[in-house]
Amino acid sequence: MPKLKVSLLTGRTINQGKGKEQGKLSEEYQNSVSICQMDPEDIKLLKVRENANVKVTTDFGSVIVKAVKSKRAPHSGVVFIPYGPWASVLANPKTHGTGMPSLKGEIAEIEPAITEKVLSLQELLRTCFRR
Amino acid sequence: MLITLRPKYSFKVPVEAECINPSLFAEKSTMEIAKLQVWEGNRKRTLSDLFKITRETPNPLEKVTIKIAGDVNKVRRIGSKMSTGEITVNGNAGMHLGEEMKGGIIKVTGNADSWTGSMMKDGTIEIMGDAGDYIGAPYRGSTQGMGGGIIIIHGNAGNEVGCYMKTGLIRIGGNVGQFVGVHMRNGTIQVKGNSEGRAGAQMLKGKIVISGCIPSILPSFTIDRITPTVKVDGEKVEGPFYRFIGDLAENGNGKLFVSKAKNPNLGVFEEYL
Amino acid sequence: MPVVSNVTCPVCGSFCDDIEITVKNDVIVKVKNACAMGEAKFLNYASHRQTKPLIRKNGELVEVSLKEAVQKAAEILASAKYPILYGWSNTSCEAIRVGLELAEEVGGVIDNTSTVCHGPSILSIQDIGISSCTLGQLRHRADLIFYWGSNPWSAHPRHIDRYTTFAEGRFQKSAWRGYLSRLTGILSKKRLHRAVNLGLGRQTPSPPETELRLPSTLLQNKRKMIVVDVRKTRSAEIADYFLQVKPNKDYELLQALRMLVRDEELDVDKVTGIPVETLEEIVEIMIGCELGILFFGLGLTMSQGKHRNIDAALSLVRDLNRRTKFLIMPMRGHFNVTGVNVVFTWQTGYPYAVDFSHGYPRYNPGETSVVDILCRGESDAALVVASDPVAHFPNVAAQKLVEKPLVVIDPQVTPTSIMADVVIPSAFVGIEVEGTAYRMDHVPLPLKKVVEPPTTCLSDKEVLQKILGEVRRLRRNHN
């Protein structure tokens, strides 16, 4: 199966901003942050179609998200997941004595996960926190 | 005089024990030492609440040695402001080890945490294992970094080793993170292993010697020459080294020595010589 | 229907205070002037809501009386040896004041969300200082506007319109018209590109990101905007120029620019892939402007280098003041995150990560900051107010937070409140209760009460006062 080594960015999007104000339990929010924006060429390299599920893995965890085409390509090798519980699974907690974890530019691996599903918020929390 | 402290249990919340200081223990009875105040989180405790204290060779005239037998990685400010004597930690030590130290010796068999030797003025700190970030650094907002003494780390160290350093010597046996010698005013830092980059960022003066690999040199440094050896604290270190001058963004005149053999990627700079 | 005007929007740090809200039967039915995020909040804030206090019993959150919840919260905090009190940027300064008093009373560590947003900016301000201003200064005077590692179009949607490039000022005119004509150009280029692809039946590569030749608009004597980022954002599309930096290479780029501002020569001919000639031209434009502003966002604070990226940016701007007037401002994102720094600072001397465990304020991010404390597993209880660390902290840290007793005060249901042991739902500040909050440039503004809160929901301030009172009662009884 094809795998890509990428640089993972996280950040705000307008949909995430809107979604969080509609409520963290809203579908809009969950849909807005359980995605991974990719360069269309990178999606092709993974041999999946747009909106297919992919698995993103870092040294700190792995999570299933939906691969969506980035509107402002090219940026091959760089993927973007909006702030939220999905991105947090992958985040590097090291602060290097600054208090700030390393949330941008982490090395990640990305691979197709067509058979796996994107967890709902409640399911994701249950897996992460066993509560 | 040897005083041994044994942790009574494994600490969970931060413990602040500035009182673990040979200068303070001197001329105190075991009872008085036992009553010295420490903090466990937000609770005031005495040293004997947390440690079993034993005193050997009760000769009050002898120099004071404090031995900590056990892991004290949650115990902060051990040896802070000490000016004489010796502390040995058989295990890991917590943050701010030897902060503002003025003299004496601290030895740690395990690892030390961040801010080891922060703002120290004199004395020696030797860590057999790894250390955290901000070794020898000043307090937030201050430019008064390490002002003397020696810090030796046999393992690896984190980011910002020797931040705002003014004088003294830091030796790292292993690798360092980013920004070694950031804002350095003077003094010497030797790194036997690799650097994660941005070495000497914003330095004004001083010397950084890196014998291992470095991913790149900051654009605000200029290559000056290739030198076969470099002196660190009177000792010759075999090279050859590329010698860079910087940080020019600060109008600095610091010297950054980087191993030629370990960094073929820096060969491109040779054309400017 | 009653219309409430001049409402301050409690969403992002831009703090638009011209929102008009129509209320019908105590329900917000219409929102005027707000951006998509603001409108979403005003119209949907109440849609997923828990209005009764909860306590976890046998693993399940069950409804309890406010009194019971407050008592339980107070017991948790009062008995803790090293509790953390986190959040605060989504509430009013009035509530934050009480929060600080509570933190002092329980000997805890109080930290706010700037620890994971512009905390590094603060660290470097403490090293370098900052040459800044209020936003109106830029509206009137700035002719060169940089957005670096920030995407106002998505995070602060009205920022460009109200305060910078497209705003009309006394000495500077809006660049809106110029943008419109450029937009036409961009669209036709895109259309052409698509047509070519259709015609040839295959994909040609899109044009490169950073154009190496600077566009002529940058050289004209009028307002211009440059975006520097690792990826082409929506904001980059409306800029006169987009400078693409490689991920984690901002520091190198900033230091190179500083060299050029000092008329130093660079040994290399490219910095992070950008030719030095291009950088030289940009520096020329910076020096030549009447008043320049560099807005920076989390693209700088979160990527490698963190506070040192800001250190370099602050120094660059400071140095530019020898040649012209230049200012710099962090794009504070979250609602009252600036206010929380302000209140922390006047009461304790420090803006975040304040440790009261010894009875007086101590501060050392990296040591007294919440993510570090959690990762080291040092805290033994937590109070989270108006924030959602379970969703936004790295998972490793969030797990430690959830393992220990956790009290949450929040008007919303969030991943954090779902994981909590005690949940006290509060009223929405800026919608259901009034208060004070600070815009990203430190301008304080009033928050309005537009509709009534549910009868079971008190303000954050009142809930905190109740917990504080209860903690004090417990302490008295204990002594």
Next chain:
Amino acid sequence: MTQLIIKNGFVYDPLNGIDGEKMDIFTSNGRVVEKVAEKQAKVIDASGMIVMPGGVDIHCHIAGGEVNAGRLLRPEDHFRDVETKTPLTRSGVGRSIPSTFTTGYRYARMGYTTLMNPAMAALEARHTHEELNDTPMVDKATYPLLGDWWFVLEYLRDDMIEECAAHVSWMMTATKGYAIKIVNPGGLEAWGFGNNVRDLYDSVPHFNITPEEIIRGLCKVNKLLNMPHTIHVHTNNLGKPGNYLTALDTMKCVENLASEERPVIHITHCQFCAFKGSDWNTLKSGAEEISKYVNNHSHVTLDMGQVIFTDTTTMTADGPFQYILYQLSGNKWVNHDVETETSAGIVPFRYKRKSFVHATQWSIGLELALLVQDPWRIYLTTDHPNGGPFTSYPKIISWLMSQVAREKMLKKINKRARKNSLLPSIEREYSFYEMATITRAGQARALGLEQKGHLGLGADADIAIYNINPELVDASKKYKRVRDAFQEAAFTIKGGEIVVRDGQVVKSVSGKTFWVNPQVSSTADITSNMKRKFREYWTVEFENYPVPESYLGTSCSIPVEAKV
């Protein structure tokens, strides 16, 4: 209702002409009264002690945007000086820019009860008041910065004094301000584009008005509004060699606006604008020229702006001056420009005894206080924290009261500065009566605070008792004793309650906020005009600008009958 009898103290109450007379003071319900029954009252035995009205500070930066930016900038200033929480008091940090609670406690410990915060950007007024609300133990007020406000520049340019007055009146009410503050008039507007004005007659870019016209205009406005205090002026060219001429020009330019011997201008932290010489190398004291002028003219009051040899934090609204200070020191620098109104700058600074310039500055401050003959017209300040933190006031008191104390310090300072200093030739030593004048009575009078600065009937029961016996202690010789006594008041009484005892806070009180509410006839017109311009000038809505009275912890408005 608390009643107090302060028995047998040596009372210094210059406003009522009482000079060390042994007498009893009675307070009831927060006021000084003629007599209370001993049975119901708490009795303080003040025998062998000095009793004075509570201290009044006419100019100390204690709250608001720039002060807080200074706090944020300097963790290294705080971490070695902390206040631990007690059952009565909140914790905090100290040194040059203490946190709000600590500021209140420390002033109260020195017997101060009324503080004037001198620099408030009107747009950020809410912030200043929030901090004042968290500054316990003292009454307080704050001055909005109006010298570079676009409305002022435009109205004065067009010679529309009455309209200007009406707008300033609106601003006083909107910001809950107390006096018209002018900082480097015109210079701050020019700083918007990185420039400055050269002198009083330079034209302000884009506005076609000169600093002189701004000062004169606002002086007229001040009179029209019948404000309790005069205009409060930080001169142009502050901190530059040769600027004593600018200071003199500033005083002279309003000379003909004075009437009935009443002051019309206050030149603040005068030390910083009493520099003679053409550059830092040739710096000399201009104290002689300035004091000569002040001694011959009754329309000016001054405060010292004394320099202390210590590490401190400079902060003023004078953006261009602070930039120069950054360039001189190389220290970290904060700049904060405020749209259509003003600017601010902050630079940490260390005054060194061995520095020629710093030592000369130290000398100038004391020379001013000693050469100005009338203690009613010069006040003790450090321009806290610019010249040094307020906690060093007792040191200054000892220097003013003792030639020996001055000589001791003179020996330690830079040689050349010592040689140039006028101090060795000055024999004057302040008496306790004069000291009470320059630390409370004179300041209260200059501020028009009728309830403050004295112990006459009806005065606020704000009283300081210092443990020093003027009959037994020769302040000239035992200056250290004086310093210690003023450092920690034996008692501080605020509003009739004992709040400090032996230098320790024994009760926390919140204190009032004074603001001036001018009664003008044409408010309606202003509002419509302002609303129109609001959107053009500011980035906040008109309705969200004013600070409502409910915002002030304890609001105390002072209505004045304006002449417009």
